[in-house]
Amino acid sequence: MKLAYLLIILYALAFAAPFVNLYLRKYSGWILAALPILVFGYLLSQVPAVSAGTVYAEEYAWIPQLNVNLRFQLDGLSLLFAMLITGIGGLILIYAGYYMRSYEKTGRFFSYLIFFMASMLGLVLSTNLIGLFVFWELTSVSSFLLIGFKHEKPEARDAALQALLITGLGGLALLAGFVLMSIPYGTFELTVMIANPDLLTGHRLFIPALILILAGAFTKSAIFPFHFWLPGAMQAPSPVSAFLHSATMVKAGVFLLARLNPLMDGSEIWFYSLSVFGATTMFVGAWLSIAQTDIKKILAYTTVSAMGTLVLLIGTNTTYSMNAFLIFLLVHAFYKATLFMMAGNIEKKTGTREIEQLGNLRAYMPIATGIMLLALLSMSGLPPMLGFIGKELIYEAKVNAPGAAPFILAMGFLANTFMVFVSIRLALDIFWGKEVRFTQKPFEPDISLLTGPAILVLISLFLGLFPDIIEKSVVTSALRAISPDTEPVDLKIWHGFNLVLLLSAITILTGVMLYLYKTKTIAFARMVNLRYFRTRFSKRFFDFIGLFLHLTKKKTAFVQHGYHRFYLMTIFIATSVLVWYMIAKVPFTHIQLESLRTVPLFYIAVAALIIMSAIATLTAQSRLIAFISIGLVSFGISVIFITFSGVDLAITMIMVETLMVILGAMVVYHLPKYLNYSGKSSRVRDAMIALAFGSFMTVLVIKTGAAPPQDKVSDFFSLNSYPLAHGKNIVNVILVDFRALDTMGEITVLAIAAIGIYALLKVKLKPGE
Template sequence: MDIAVLTFLALGLPFVVALVAPALTRLLGHNAAWILALVPAAVFAHFLRFVPEVSNGEIVTGGYVWIPSFNVSFSWLIDGLSLTFVLLISGIGALIVLYSGGYLKGHPHQGRFFSFILMFMGSMQGLVASDSFLMLFVFWELTSITSFLLIGFDHGREAARRAALQALVVTGGGGLLLLAGLLILWNVSGITQFSLLLSFGSELKQSPFYLAVLLLVLGGAFTKSAQFPFHFWLPNAMEAPTPVSAYLHSATMVKAGVYLLMRLNPVLGGTPEWQILLPLFGVTTLVAGAALAVRQTDLKLMLAYTTMSSLGLLVMLTGLGEPYAIEAAALYLVAHALFKGALFMVAGIIDHETGSRNLTELGGLRSAMPLTFAIALGAALSMGGLPPFFGFLAKEEIYAALSAADLRSIVFAALAILGNALMFAVAFAIALNPFLGPKASTPLHPHEAPVQLWLGPAVLALKGLSLALMSGLAHRLISSPMASAIAGEPRSVEISLVPHIGAPLLLSVVTVAAGVGFYLSLARLRGAMATILADFGWGPDRGFDQFMRALVRSAVAVTRRFQSGRLDVYMTVTFILVAVVLLAIPFRYGEFPRAPFFAADVPLHELAIMIIAVAGLAAIMVAPDRLTAIVSLGVQGFAVAMIFLLYGAPDLSFTQFMIETLSVVVLALVMTRLRLSPSDHRPLRQKLPDLAIALACGLGFCLLLLRATGVPFNASLTEFFNQYSKSIAHGANVVNVIIVDFRGTDTLGEITVVMIAGLAILALVRLRAGALKRAAAGAEKVVDEQDVEERV
């Protein structure tokens, strides 16, 4: 089968299987995970075929035309960056599906969970593989929607619902910023595909719209990747089941923003704005996340805040522009996905087998859970940047990028050491404290997890070890192609486990020493952070609640102000706006029509029709009741229909006659049914504003028609319809062909509007009739009760 067809099927396969996942789970129970895991495994195997091609520096593109007139296509771009992400998403996804089978065993909605996780997997794969701007945005928003479903999976708890809504609002709002940035980028460059945009970097950086594009793109990326001050949704998302935390918030969704920045680095990077904003926000997020992680005792929250810290480190490295920074970002992204996914699953195993994930309530689990302890230790060694794990290579490359002697590098290196040392302490607190020391009493009797739970983290921990041991092959196939794609030029990653004496190794030693010190004084650090946070009393998380409350209150106030429930108010506002639009333009731009020419010899029959129309208008104004006014209103429509007939449009005249007749009949019947016969008894001072609005609208339409008819007639549309009505639509009646064929969708919309209006009128009539019947029945009941009382 053609490779393009296979790629299209691979991108769509998770969505298709998501439809059958609930039924399959009902049939096989938690064992369905073994079958469902074959889906991401098959996707992984398909994209693995691109590794030799991409490692040789080639870029694979393909796709299908979507909207040709706007140059929009469903297209993909496979290079070192997107291929690494797709392999991480599908590979870790297969392990997560297996893990979910064991973790949610017996859950009544496990099938629905599988469906959600597969839909998210497909959305994330589509995002990182997208070549088209629109395709990326569609999948970007799908990740927000599917993550909302996953975070709020346990929707019976208020905390889960709040966390899901918070994530959706923050990331969805960032998605709108990204859409605006992509639209400006499209208009500036005329390009809709990333593969073509890579050669447009110099022109875009010189454009006056560069800063606007940069800020909008950063808004989308920072909200998605939880950069300070948009970080608060990420820790709250830990309300989701642990498989969600291990997948969305360590290896996939939260890295979508980082992916976007890396993808656009060749186009937007290298400018002073880029090299100031990204490192500044990144290093702030790095330090803040690590400090907040120290404060926590919940294993998942500790990992969540260190994920925030790691994302800040990746953003900082992407924006630095220093030698080795891009290579360090590529290495750390892979290392983080491996060790953080493993540690999240370890936290889930501890919670699942002991009934607690509070660090202060755990201890002595090594004898009961030796395999889990070994996995946790291996992942922590990589997170701490110790050999012989892949995290060590990433940390060495980070410090190689920060080892210059200038003040900027020194400051960022010091802050990076602080953040990495705090993450070192948290990593070993998670890997050691629950397993060493005296055995603690836990809600459940601890024992080793089943294979579905430990297989995933074991594979990830071993992968972090094997990539480091085979670093040369890993760099050639993964790290170097990825770094080259981020940089937009060939890059070669050469770091290995062999110690390189120099500044990077010295900074690593300082980090480890500080990390050990932080670990030994973790309790004091936790207390100090608690005191500091208590003094603040306000933060982005609480600010989000205040923002949402203010938003709801303002929405209620605006609704009450502008949606009063009174039809006369709505009509008045509508006609005022119509009058303003019609009159403001001529007065603002001086587009008044020439004075109309009135012929002296107007035919008598035309004059008679005008007199009838005026007489109908007078009859409306002096009508004693509304029913008479409605009938008189029909005189206006009949007069217009006669004008159509006199000027050679009999079909239009017939339509007008039908509309006016039906309108008068329907309105008369409705008015009679609703008993709205009394006339308007308002005083003159209340009628005058309505008169002024009516005159303004009439004057506006009069000026518009005079201006439009004063323009020389353009017969191009007439010629088009005359030429093609018979040959294309096979109709001799041009007007009918226009309505049914050329404007078929418009006509369908008009019919739909009329139908909805008719249904609304019918509902009002029945509602009023039902209310009258209930009122009459109530009155009869009261009379009967009074009669009974009198007789007694």
């Protein structure tokens, strides 16, 4: 089975989804989930081979001249991600099938979601940077559609636009970074680059490339200071949040960092910047989650924190951190997808997701309570969940972090404490606590809504109990892809009493303490947020967009002023300046200007006639005079035609001019008084512009005349006029035989002009039409 087929299957499913939804509405979620789950099954079957070291790769030529090809590779890292994408994606489709029932246009929704899934899969499978970029942008675009799915709400539109602009701008930076990266290698193929990393890290373009790539990855993964789009994206329906913010969209940035890690291995800056940004984001996200009251917003900020943690783990670059990275990646995907889906369930069944309006739900939905509690255990890092192992490893990594260990450890401790606090709050305030009067009586969510979350927590629990399964299956091979020198660590649920366990215990105790003084904690967090975190990133962002639009409008009003002659003036002045510059730059010496004395007086008279008539036209005070004098210009020109062998031209010109004068006389009769609208100064200015333009035309004519054309096509016409077309009038033969198709077009234009004139004159609108 080719990897490309997997993508084609999913994209085809995306286009088929609306039809499936149309005809099998009731079961659409289950049916649509079948294919992704089959793909997941296929990927699962590849696990033994991949963990044994096989790397599947295939390449399709796209633009081989530019070294741009589609190359898909299934190694440990992409397999891990691909399984998360299709597996969680399938479960979310089942969930969405029921969840989205109250919405309209669900067919479109499924289409977007599956399209997103396919693009995400393409992203993790690609190793050609251009291919990867294309899939990257496809995820941005489809996530825009998903986040803005409730497009009748202005907040949803704003959030979608914000997400698109930030990830889109990041995408552009990423493309620039990829291009810079390709310069030392002359190829966009990542595997080629990884084979020889020193070429990039030693190159002078390395730092710019690094900055651009980090900009791309950080915007996608909502890393501080680009974290603000993620909470905004909570406007999306819950299945979208559950998918985008657990296993996919935000993980794309992390995936990229992991993918590039072996390439950047030798760079200190890489690890420093990841550590600093990761640690900051980890702390900021966790801190901001404290004061939130909307369940989904809380989860969004914890997601930000988790992304920071993942980035930090790559940046720490130790055996423990790399192992912790992979484990935490899985842990987070499992619990965050579950929690988002459960948040959607709670909202669905109670009508609110404000934590303060909820309470004692355990009495109404016991199964949901159980699932949620297990997921929260995983999030707060308590046994027996996989989350516990993840958190232990993270602590282990932080304790052993080189360099700034105390700083990172302190940040991590605080972030984890807040995480514990938030988990307890989510559990107790929603499912225990005071009885609340609900507008609608809550009851247990339906089986479709619970299937996905239940499967995910059970996997999380199972893997927490038997962690060596993942170590053997995916971690080892994924480690080979992201950090070849790192050995896998033995995963155990019980590590014995040591510093890390002590840290965990202190963390949990502090979290519990914080919860006991919940009101004070939240009040304190709000106070600090108000006083020190006043800057609303999201608002600032929209202010910036507003300013940008304002300036654009100003600029448009300035450039598009609506005055026809100023547009023309711009064009003429610009053309004159450019052409005169070129004329001045390339002086011509070999041209001799003839003396006027050699020109027969007759021609001088004709020239004088033309120029005088033209001046008369320009200065005429009546339209009739203007039309008659321009007629005189034409007669002068026909004299030129006839003296230089243009017989047919001269006759035609005279005929046309006669008609033109008649026509002008007939039409101007109906027009208002001929007025001079402009003042003297503007006339002088226009005359200057006109002369600047006209004079370079004169120079150009002289220059062309100096270089007679060679290989004239007209020689063919002349020689074959009689033999081929039996005509002695070569001009006429060209018109009606050699180039008859052109003439055909021209007379069609004439016919259209005539019909246009007729329509203008005869078809008149009645007043009010």
